[in-house]
Amino acid sequence: MNVPTEYVLALSAILFVLGVIGVLIRRNALVVFMSVELMLNSANLAFIAFARAYQSLGGQVFVFFTITVAAAEVAVGLALIVAIFRSKHSIDVDQMSSLKG
Amino acid sequence: MTSTYAAGGGLFGLAPLIIIFPLLGLLTNLLLGRRMGERFVGVVACLAVVASFGVAVSQLVALLAQPEGARVVVADWIAIGSLSVPWAIQVDTLSVTMMLMVSGVSTLIHIYATGYMHEDVRFQGDPGRYTRFFVYFNLFVAAMMVLITGDSFLTLFVGWEGVGLCSYLLIGFWYEKGAGGIGNAVAGKKAFVTNRIGDFGFLVAMFLIYTTFGSLQFEEVFLRAEEMGPAGAGALTAITLLLLVGATGKSAQIPLYVWLPDAMAGPTPVSALIHAATMVTAGIYMIARNHVLFELAPATANIAALVGAATALWAASIAVGQYDIKKVLAYSTISQLGFMVAAVGLGAYVAGMFHLVTHAFFKALLFLSAGSVIQGVERGHHHAAGHAPPSSGRAEQAFDPNDMRHMGGLRSRMPVTFAVYCIGALALAGIPPLAGFFSKDEILAEAARLDPVVYILLTSAAFLTAFYMGRQIWMVFFGQPRSGAAAHAQESPIVMTAPLAGLAVLATLGGALNLPQVHSLSRWLGHTLGEVEIGEFRWQVAALSTGLGLLAIGLSWVLYGRRPLAQGADDPLRRILGPLFAGMERKWGVDEAYNFLFVQRYVDLSRLLGDVVEGRFWHDWFHDRVLGRAYRDGTRWLSDGFDLPVIDGAANGLASLTRAAAGRLRTLQTGYVRTYALFLLLGVVAVLGYLLFR
Amino acid sequence: MTPDLLLFFSLGAIAVATAVGMLASRNAVYSTLLLVLNFVTVAVMYLALNAAFIAMVQVTVYAGAIMVLFMFVVMLLGGEQLPPTSRMRWQIPLAGVLGLLLAAEALYAIFSLRASPVDRPEVAVDFGSPATVGLYLYQNYLVPVEIASILLLVAMLGAIVLTRVERRQAR
Numbered sequence: 001m002n003v004p005t006e007y008v009l010a011l012s013a014i015l016f017v018l019g020v021i022g023v024l025i026r027r028n029a030l031v032v033f034m035s036v037e038l039m040l041n042s043a044n045l046a047f048i049a050f051a052r053a054y055q056s057l058g059g060q061v062f063v064f065f066t067i068t069v070a071a072a073e074v075a076v077g078l079a080l081i082v083a084i085f086r087s088k089h090s091i092d093v094d095q096m097s098s099l100k101g
Numbered sequence: 102m103t104s105t106y107a108a109g110g111g112l113f114g115l116a117p118l119i120i121i122f123p124l125l126g127l128l129t130n131l132l133l134g135r136r137m138g139e140r141f142v143g144v145v146a147c148l149a150v151v152a153s154f155g156v157a158v159s160q161l162v163a164l165l166a167q168p169e170g171a172r173v174v175v176a177d178w179i180a181i182g183s184l185s186v187p188w189a190i191q192v193d194t195l196s197v198t199m200m201l202m203v204s205g206v207s208t209l210i211h212i213y214a215t216g217y218m219h220e221d222v223r224f225q226g227d228p229g230r231y232t233r234f235f236v237y238f239n240l241f242v243a244a245m246m247v248l249i250t251g252d253s254f255l256t257l258f259v260g261w262e263g264v265g266l267c268s269y270l271l272i273g274f275w276y277e278k279g280a281g282g283i284g285n286a287v288a289g290k291k292a293f294v295t296n297r298i299g300d301f302g303f304l305v306a307m308f309l310i311y312t313t314f315g316s317l318q319f320e321e322v323f324l325r326a327e328e329m330g331p332a333g334a335g336a337l338t339a340i341t342l343l344l345l346v347g348a349t350g351k352s353a354q355i356p357l358y359v360w361l362p363d364a365m366a367g368p369t370p371v372s373a374l375i376h377a378a379t380m381v382t383a384g385i386y387m388i389a390r391n392h393v394l395f396e397l398a399p400a401t402a403n404i405a406a407l408v409g410a411a412t413a414l415w416a417a418s419i420a421v422g423q424y425d426i427k428k429v430l431a432y433s434t435i436s437q438l439g440f441m442v443a444a445v446g447l448g449a450y451v452a453g454m455f456h457l458v459t460h461a462f463f464k465a466l467l468f469l470s471a472g473s474v475i476q477g478v479e480r481g482h483h484h485a486a487g488h489a490p491p492s493s494g495r496a497e498q499a500f501d502p503n504d505m506r507h508m509g510g511l512r513s514r515m516p517v518t519f520a521v522y523c524i525g526a527l528a529l530a531g532i533p534p535l536a537g538f539f540s541k542d543e544i545l546a547e548a549a550r551l552d553p554v555v556y557i558l559l560t561s562a563a564f565l566t567a568f569y570m571g572r573q574i575w576m577v578f579f580g581q582p583r584s585g586a587a588a589h590a591q592e593s594p595i596v597m598t599a600p601l602a603g604l605a606v607l608a609t610l611g612g613a614l615n616l617p618q619v620h621s622l623s624r625w626l627g628h629t630l631g632e633v634e635i636g637e638f639r640w641q642v643a644a645l646s647t648g649l650g651l652l653a654i655g656l657s658w659v660l661y662g663r664r665p666l667a668q669g670a671d672d673p674l675r676r677i678l679g680p681l682f683a684g685m686e687r688k689w690g691v692d693e694a695y696n697f698l699f700v701q702r703y704v705d706l707s708r709l710l711g712d713v714v715e716g717r718f719w720h721d722w723f724h725d726r727v728l729g730r731a732y733r734d735g736t737r738w739l740s741d742g743f744d745l746p747v748i749d750g751a752a753n754g755l756a757s758l759t760r761a762a763a764g765r766l767r768t769l770q771t772g773y774v775r776t777y778a779l780f781l782l783l784g785v786v787a788v789l790g791y792l793l794f795r
Numbered sequence: 796m797t798p799d800l801l802l803f804f805s806l807g808a809i810a811v812a813t814a815v816g817m818l819a820s821r822n823a824v825y826s827t828l829l830l831v832l833n834f835v836t837v838a839v840m841y842l843a844l845n846a847a848f849i850a851m852v853q854v855t856v857y858a859g860a861i862m863v864l865f866m867f868v869v870m871l872l873g874g875e876q877l878p879p880t881s882r883m884r885w886q887i888p889l890a891g892v893l894g895l896l897l898a899a900e901a902l903y904a905i906f907s908l909r910a911s912p913v914d915r916p917e918v919a920v921d922f923g924s925p926a927t928v929g930l931y932l933y934q935n936y937l938v939p940v941e942i943a944s945i946l947l948l949v950a951m952l953g954a955i956v957l958t959r960v961e962r963r964q965a966r
Contacts, residue, residue: 001843002799011807013901017894018814024890034830048846057931060849068943072950074861078868079954100772782893789900
């Protein structure tokens with residue numbers, strides 16, 4: 001695909017911002033988590049774009065590792081959410097306010 | 102110029118003893134008197150004065166060889182910068198005359214006093230006070246000697262103050278007696294305060310003398326005054342006027358005479374010695390001593406003469422209306438002192454000194470005789486009351502032994518007293534050949550020559566003098582006794598009558614001191630006073646004065662002698678003179694005027710200062726309200742207005758500010774993840790923006 | 796409009812739309828599904844960008860494994876409906892504003908700075924092929940690969956431990 005790299009990066013930025021907004025707006029912990037994945041994904045897109053632009057496979061390798069780490073992270077994160085649900089009986093982020101000062 | 106220790110030889114060296122003997126006497130009595138008893142005290146006191154008389158005689162002998170006199174330096178006293186006042190004794194004819202008179206009369210009065218006080222302390226009820234009396238008496242003689250022998254103004258002033266002190270102590274000797282329980286003390290205070298005014302004049306005169314002449318010693322001052330001549334006229338007038346003020350205080354002239362009648366509250370020997378013979382003559386002596394200054398200031402001398410003459414007539418008029426036997430004599434003393442002051446004012450210093458000496462003789466005689474009369478009447482009173490023991494109760498005060506209206510017919514009951522009293526009275530009236538005639542006549546002769554106004558005043562005073570003495574004799578000794586006390590009066594013991602006799606002799610023969618052609622005293626005093634004019638004998642003056650005196654005595658006989666006063670009857674003069682007599686009786690209201698003009702105003706002033714200025718203004722307003730309130734308000738402001746709000750406020754405010762800030766900031770910790778994320782995003786946006794657009 | 800650009804814009808639109816849909820959906824299951832679609836779309840884009848291997852990995856791991864895991868948990872926890880937010884309503888507009896700001900800044904950064912040295916570079920045909928990537932990976936990044944495998948192991952253990960302790964205490 002012969003598109004200017006800037007366009008791809010722009011798309012990456014938009015997706016990232018959407019992910020951020022999702023983290024801020026949604027109260028469902030799972031949806032928040034998903035928004036985080038979206039953010040990671042947008043970063044991956046940027047990397048691929050740059051890999052093609054600079055003809056360097058290092059970008060793609062990085063994405064590989066990012067996906068790996070994302071997988072591990074999701075596993076642990078979801079385990080955490082399940083554990084929290086077991087005690088709080090809710091996945092509402094707003095309910096988890098023990099740090100309230 | 103006198104020389105020290107010259108031809109008179111060692112005798113002059115004895116001069117200080119004239120002061121030391123009385124001091125020894127008083128110290129002995131002070132330390133041992135109580136223990137040794139009355140007789141010891143009396144003997145010691147009299148011996149001390151006799152010894153003084155002996156010293157005076159020795160000085161006389163020394164002077165006969167060296168009439169110019171001598172100056173005996175005793176010790177250094179003051180030597181500060183240019184002011185040098187040693188303690189020295191001036192032995193010259195003037196001071197020796199005074200020495201002889203004072204010590205001689207004092208001896209007789211001391212002897213009399215031993216008897217008089219023996220009875221008086223028992224009448225008043227405090228025998229223990231006998232010693233104190235003679236301590237004071239000797240102290241007085243010592244102070245008087247200091248006054249007479251001083252060779253500088255300062256030394257004279259020391260004696261001046263000393264006799265004033267003794268006068269105060271002795272007037273108020275019975276301080277708890279008298280009107281209202283304090284009358285005697287009040288009289289003493291009056292004497293002291295009035296004398297103080299005179300003393301103030303004397304002090305200022307001394308200051309002026311020092312600043313004008315640079316010295317306080319008589320000889321130096323006189324020398325420089327003569328050298329200065331007319332240039333120092335203003336200063337000299339001021340100085341002599343102030344000295345005259347001092348003299349009017351001490352010698353009881355107008356306007357400061359008011360203390361002397363009240364001083365009669367003291368025991369009679371005191372009145373005789375201090376207030377007749379010696380202390381009151383100090384003023385005249387002082388003027389005579391300063392004759393050089395007064396000769397250079399004729400204006401003051403004229404004033405002195407007029408003051409003396411006016412006082413003589415004024416006091417004589419008051420004496421006519423008095424009922425208290427001692428008061429009559431007191432006013433008579435004031436009047437005779439007026440004669441002396443007039444004499445020295447006119448420049449007749451010898452005449453003044455002559456009258457001073459003779460007056461001492463017959464006035465002391467009169468006072469002591471009056472004391473004898475008073476005690477005789479008191480004895481009669483107790484005898485009549487059935488030998489009741491004397492007490493200091495109120496019953497005694499209701500009966501006044503001094504009141505002539507309660508006397509009468511004492512001629513037969515107290516013959517010796519009567520005889521000497523007559524001698525004294527005639528001497529005072531100026532009937533020849535008694536002493537008073539010669540001395541008073543010399544004054545009148547000088548006055549006739551020099552100042553007619555003075556002469557008329559003095560002659561009128563002489564007329565009244567003879568009149569009131571006659572009145573007194575008729576009232577006291579003739580007629581019928583007007584009270585039980587007089588009816589039972591008893592003669593005084595010999596210890597009292599002997600000195601009376603001695604004084605009577607002196608009063609009779611005293612004229613020999615300065616007989617008209619011989620003028621021994623004039624020549625004697627001339628060695629000190631310089632050229633003395635010896636006026637010729639003017640028989641017109643003598644005849645006029647003698648005639649007036651006899652006329653006055655005759656008039657008094659008509660009023661009081663022919664038809665003697667009956668018991669309870671009033672004075673016949675009241676009908677004749679009416680309001681004039683009332684004025685005489687009330688002393689022309691001078692005391693009341695002084696009280697209104699000065700005393701009450703002073704009391705008002707002191708009350709004003711005390712209550713208003715000191716109390717209300719200074720204390721209440723200034724201290725309490727201004728200072729106190731300012732301080733309290735200040736501290737209250739500091740504590741409430743400053744410390745609490747500002748300092749505590751700062752400290753507390755800091756804490757509450759922190760807490761408020763913490764409270765507000767705590768709201769940031771919502772506990773919500775989303776909020777934290779929001780802030781994260783905010784930070785990211787900000788940093789990114791900064792990095793992109795800086 | 797070249798065909799490449801058209802392709803790009805289409806794929807981009809779908810990606811954005813699904814992302815928005817994921818955000819907006821009230822139903823968590825719908826959100827998951829939309830996200831899966833998003834990932835697939837991005838995988839296609841990878842493919843178009845000469846990253847074939849990565850595209851496959853994306854589909855297999857990301858969309859296939861991770862999202863399935865998500866789906867499992869969503870189903871497990873039943874988080875379909877949540878009561879509407881009553882607190883912090885103000886966060887939504889503020890988040891929107893900040894997001895727009897961030898987007899603006901990012902776009903400004905992208906378009907004002909030269910992103911690539913040359914526009915439209917020429918790439919080899921087998922640029923992103925598995926063989927090429929594999930070779931590159933194991934030649935240059937062997938250690939990170941091994942570490943990544945250990946990481947995965949730890950994650951597994953962690954997941955088991957986290958959920959296990961919970962069970963014991965519940966009893």
